[in-house]
Amino acid sequence: MPTLNHWVLTIVCPDRPGIVHAVSGAVVEASGNITESQQFSSADTGRFFMRLQVESAADRETFRTALEPIAERYTMEWRLDVVGRPLKTLVLASTAAHCLNDLLFRQRAGQLAVDIPLVLANHGSLRDLAQFYGVPFESAPVTNAEQKAAFERRIIEAVEEHDIELVVLARYMQILSPKLCERLAGRAINIHHSFLPGFKGANPYRQAHARGVKLIGATAHFVTSDLDEGPIIEQNVVRVDHSRSASELVAIGQDEESRTLTQAVKWFSEDRVLLDGARTIIFR
Amino acid sequence: MPTLNHWVLTIVCPDRPGIVHAVSGAVVEASGNITESQQFSSADTGRFFMRLQVESAADRETFRTALEPIAERYTMEWRLDVVGRPLKTLVLASTAAHCLNDLLFRQRAGQLAVDIPLVLANHGSLRDLAQFYGVPFESAPVTNAEQKAAFERRIIEAVEEHDIELVVLARYMQILSPKLCERLAGRAINIHHSFLPGFKGANPYRQAHARGVKLIGATAHFVTSDLDEGPIIEQNVVRVDHSRSASELVAIGQDEESRTLTQAVKWFSEDRVLLDGARTIIFR
Amino acid sequence: MPTLNHWVLTIVCPDRPGIVHAVSGAVVEASGNITESQQFSSADTGRFFMRLQVESAADRETFRTALEPIAERYTMEWRLDVVGRPLKTLVLASTAAHCLNDLLFRQRAGQLAVDIPLVLANHGSLRDLAQFYGVPFESAPVTNAEQKAAFERRIIEAVEEHDIELVVLARYMQILSPKLCERLAGRAINIHHSFLPGFKGANPYRQAHARGVKLIGATAHFVTSDLDEGPIIEQNVVRVDHSRSASELVAIGQDEESRTLTQAVKWFSEDRVLLDGARTIIFR
Amino acid sequence: MPTLNHWVLTIVCPDRPGIVHAVSGAVVEASGNITESQQFSSADTGRFFMRLQVESAADRETFRTALEPIAERYTMEWRLDVVGRPLKTLVLASTAAHCLNDLLFRQRAGQLAVDIPLVLANHGSLRDLAQFYGVPFESAPVTNAEQKAAFERRIIEAVEEHDIELVVLARYMQILSPKLCERLAGRAINIHHSFLPGFKGANPYRQAHARGVKLIGATAHFVTSDLDEGPIIEQNVVRVDHSRSASELVAIGQDEESRTLTQAVKWFSEDRVLLDGARTIIFR
Known part of the structure; x- marks a missing residue:
């Protein structure tokens, strides 16, 4: 048979x-x-x-x-x-460990069908974490236009070299150039640390604190050149109260960020995310 | 055309x-x-x-x-x-208003495709509520075996008279006889005021308080002769803390009860609830 | 003793x-x-x-x-x-019944310590509901500046006549004049049918649908002349998916609206809501 | 100053x-x-x-x-x-990594004020994980009464040697002897992989699947000799549907297990958990 x-x-x-x-x-x-x-x-x-x-x-x-x-x-x-074929995935990171940690832990635990041939970061601080999970790690500073261009060339090179099907911005914190956004259209996922469309842009937790919101959240979305406006894949919120400072909101929000990003990557890797104009169809 | x-x-x-x-x-x-x-x-x-x-x-x-x-x-x-044909629905009630109120409000608001030709209750206290929504209401005491048998005969009669497709126990608080359970198998829905299978039987909120649980809930399930063991249709929970007395838990839990029961009735009325042995398939 | x-x-x-x-x-x-x-x-x-x-x-x-x-x-x-003294509360309403129904039902059920001497509406359609709960109801059209001024004069008059301590905009749908906002500062609560600060202004469910958000919500806040920017008291969200039309979002969101508004009114009536600049302290 | x-x-x-x-x-x-x-x-x-x-x-x-x-x-x-003094914490583990990983990750991230001088396990498979976080790790098989007694002696020894203030059973999967339970009373926390009091004992996810529940959960509780009956510290649930097999429930439930256990440990380490008979007071 x-x-x-x-x-x-x-x-x-x-x-x-x-x-x-x-x-x-x-x-x-x-x-x-x-x-x-x-x-x-x-x-x-x-x-x-x-x-x-x-x-x-x-x-x-x-x-x-x-x-x-x-x-x-x-x-x-x-x-x-x-079904279950690991998706070739490039992860971009910076200094925050929680999203990368969650992706790597679940990948190893067999809960996330991705194959991560490389993590690219603009800082070296997550090298140990990547190495623990046996994932190659490269870092280069991105503090001026020239370095940024070089970093983006390395992204493109890595995408081609490894036949990358998905690029995950795991709190990468750098804005991709419009040209790169276009090139990666429909296959790059970002995690924004607020419940979009509220609190776009920088320091969303500070904005959330100032506004006194009672729920904070995270949004995983496709990267587009229109910053924080790409099609939304997943969102989660968590309840907070007046006693939380802006920096406590950051810590509280990290759980939502990592689980929201991991969920979005998981659905994408299972071909459950389809695009319908500016909206996503999610076949959960 | x-x-x-x-x-x-x-x-x-x-x-x-x-x-x-x-x-x-x-x-x-x-x-x-x-x-x-x-x-x-x-x-x-x-x-x-x-x-x-x-x-x-x-x-x-x-x-x-x-x-x-x-x-x-x-x-x-x-x-x-x-699609949308109102389901002929008989509601059984007692003294608690919250579930009946939610069903009737949503029915009138066009959110619940049921046609309620009759509310049968073992107390008269909800008569005004039923009348406000223009729904016929009958009550008869059920305090001994004879009255119970008479009440159940009235249920059966009403089911036949109105071609009832669904019987909803909206906090009816009386146990139906095994014979009636069997007769209504697969078309009678009860709301149990706890998160089953925890806290079966009487006074679940008192049990929940004694046990110090951090979430309380409600369970809508098909009625079977095996009390509180019928196939589960929907469940919800809400967070509580140590400061809540057993009677406060009752008030807090009522919201979960009414929304859980209404949701179950809504899905049933839309042919979204199918039985697979002791489990339900819910096509949401 | x-x-x-x-x-x-x-x-x-x-x-x-x-x-x-x-x-x-x-x-x-x-x-x-x-x-x-x-x-x-x-x-x-x-x-x-x-x-x-x-x-x-x-x-x-x-x-x-x-x-x-x-x-x-x-x-x-x-x-x-x-503790438990009913707060003198004026409710402003329009045509949507869900918020008013929830307030009145809970008031009668003893879950909400408010005394509602009057409902003022710009439509007559909720008269029956108010009457069922024995609450006086007045309506007057608000379709031009003159009618609006008259309606606001009636509000002020009612506030004085009944020693009103709280004004609740239960989906009133009219913008109060800056002068009235100032007069009612700190004692008027509105329900906005979105998760602020996302989707301010009109038709938030349509905006939410267009943007493809995965959670929709409601926000109860103090009324200020800065529309939809008053201090937030409570927020709730509910999960939705791509299959929901804008009009389905409206129906789904109504539950969040009514429970969010009722919760805010309940906390206010229990002296649990204090103002700290543009933020609220909620002593739950 | x-x-x-x-x-x-x-x-x-x-x-x-x-x-x-x-x-x-x-x-x-x-x-x-x-x-x-x-x-x-x-x-x-x-x-x-x-x-x-x-x-x-x-x-x-x-x-x-x-x-x-x-x-x-x-x-x-x-x-x-x-405030913030790291609590001397002994972790007991077996083969499942998710709870240990979450504790260690948050400890390193500065979100959990514990000092973990030792992980004791009845399997060697989590050694690498502990080592990555620089935490000493010992394992010994527990497959018969003699080995179990030896393991418990090692626990007691470690508690004394390191002035342990809290013992965390991070999916340890072994039942502690009544004597050890008594010795650690009020300072040992277990994570049970179901929403207690439903589904006590072994294989709770299998039980949950068979019963067709619509929410599954996890419960962190103090260890007592009365298995799965110790005072509850924290509980969480997550929605599931009919399409999930028992083994999928296991994977889905792991997130709730790790965040529930970590939350309980965090509250305990911050002196927020007090005992009131069989119930806990949680000063969140």
């Missing part, structure tokens, strides 16, 4: 009747059994989104043969991947 | 490949467009569960014709209903 | 050593037993805040005699009230 | 009027300024609990002199410590 593969299939196309029947027909053709299925028709953009998990002994070529005529008929973009 | 109907179709059958393709084929045959779709394969019972929402100008007979051969082939139970 | 009264004492003064000892000395002098105590020293403003609950057979005059010398020595503002 | 110390003072005594005045008088005598204060009168046991933070240039002896007469008069137990 042939081994069963577990495939994840995502499709996006203009919405119209018959898509599910057509796609499930292709799955039947590839001797597949649908084990998970989620779909969404966007009233905003008229597009149809679908994510399937399929058990099948068939190989990629068989699926391709079955899917291509349908893809053409429905003007469909599709993507087929193996 | 014919009017589009919005249908909800739920199916349950033994899991095997090809079901989605077959069902979506029937939808195509009935000129339908799938607007929502959820499915689940139970590893525990080997059963497959699906809920679809479908836009179609076709009538019920057309769907039946398309579905019946498939239902036979896959040993499928199916149920087709109109 | 004389009856014990339950007093709530709040004090605000510049922070310096010895305050607690001085105040607790005055309580001893008035034969009181402190049953609840909370305090906060604001690093932002250098002010000290305290809230005590005290059991004592003494009358108000005895407390005054004991407190006045201390108040002078510490430049202290203080306020003594009877 | 002398350096200000930050002291934390906790007191427990029978409740009666005048305690706050007396204690705050002693603080004045020691030239202290109260910066934080919390109190609770237990209706269940008639005891009074208080926690103060005090700024003062005075030394311990001065406080002792000021407090002792009061302590005698009110039959008061009191404890004075320096």
